[in-house]
Amino acid sequence: MKHLLTLVLILIVGLSGQVFARDLTVVSFGGATQDAFNRAYFQPFSAQAKKRIVQDSYTGGIARQKAMVESGNITWDVVHMDENEMALACDQGLLEVIDFKQLSNARDVAPVALSKCGVGAFVWSEVITYDSKKFGMDGPKTWAEFWDIKKWPGKRGLRKQARMTIEIALMADGVKPADVYKLLATKAGQDRAFAKMDQIKSSIQWWESGAQPLEWLASGTVVATAAYSGRIAIANREGSNFPISWDNQLYSMDYWTIIKNTPNKTAALELLNTMLSADRQKNFTDLIPYGIVNTRAIDMIKPDVLAQLPTAPQNLKTALLLDTHFWVDHEEEIMARFNKWIVQ
DSSP, rough: OHHHHHHHHHHHHHHHHHHHHOOOEEEEOOHHHHHHHHHIIIIHHHHHHHHEEEEEEEESOSSSHHHHHHHTOOOEEEEEHHHHHHHHHHHHOOBBBOOOOGGGGGGGGGGGGTTTTEEEEEEEEEEEEEHHHHHHHHHHOOOHTTTOOSSSSOEEEEESSSHHHHHHHHTTTOOOGHHHHHHHHHHHHHHHHHHHTTTGGGEEEOOTTHHHHHHHHHTSOOEEEEHHHHHHHHHTTOOOOOOOEEEEEEEEEEEEEETTTOOOHHHHHHHHHHTTSHHHHEEEEEEEOOOOOOOGGGGGHHHHHHHHTTGGGGGGGOOOOOOHHHHHHHHHHHHHHHHHHHHH
């Protein structure tokens, strides 16, 4: 009887583990980029490792991660984050510290893409595009021209966030990329950025998801917009004709992170290692042309695709690298001012 009871308990524990075992959950921002992740990374990993992947999407921030870690109810495993939010989450102990010795493909990754709590997912860029049906190929190609409502009349699309928008305003006002953050660190510089935005405030249509500006451009709701370069490339492959101007592009790196105390840490690291492999990264650029972090993969990319990457040498000549440290220090105060300014 005692042995029978022990056997029953073992079976119950075993079945409980099966019932409560959770699939590996990967979270990104949705849209064309997540579709590219799925085809280049998630599906091949799932087939090879025989592990089911569940996908979710979000709009950024660290509130969900914080709630999970503090409650102990971890429902996400691998999360795509922008750099400054990754840094904040890492400082607050919401993410696993990554041991890159466990990732064999990390040896081929550019050192700048290896962070304490994350590994580079891709390099993205915000650029200018416009309605070629309205302006031909002679639309606004610089941020100063983007501000010229008289020469190129119509609505302008800008991201509804202070980060990357006030930088654009300063460059539209003639500030060189090298001086943007020095100026923004002062009240006078911030005042100058908001004053510049005042000039076209009534003509701005604010977008919040990467799909919106191109949908609006296609429908004629806006005639020129800031947009993600990869999204523009995908739209053009599908039949649109949205010119890209790389002048003063704003670029940054996003990261893959692992939620602290996830029970799926081992599988999460296996997925990260797969995503860092040269052949998978090359496949990712074929699907959507964003910069990658595996240095061996660069030589595998087709020349026509390479020219569309934010990291192509010719596209970096006048580029502005997003200053994560600046935004970690100043985002709360500047966003408060930005949100108040929008509704005034």
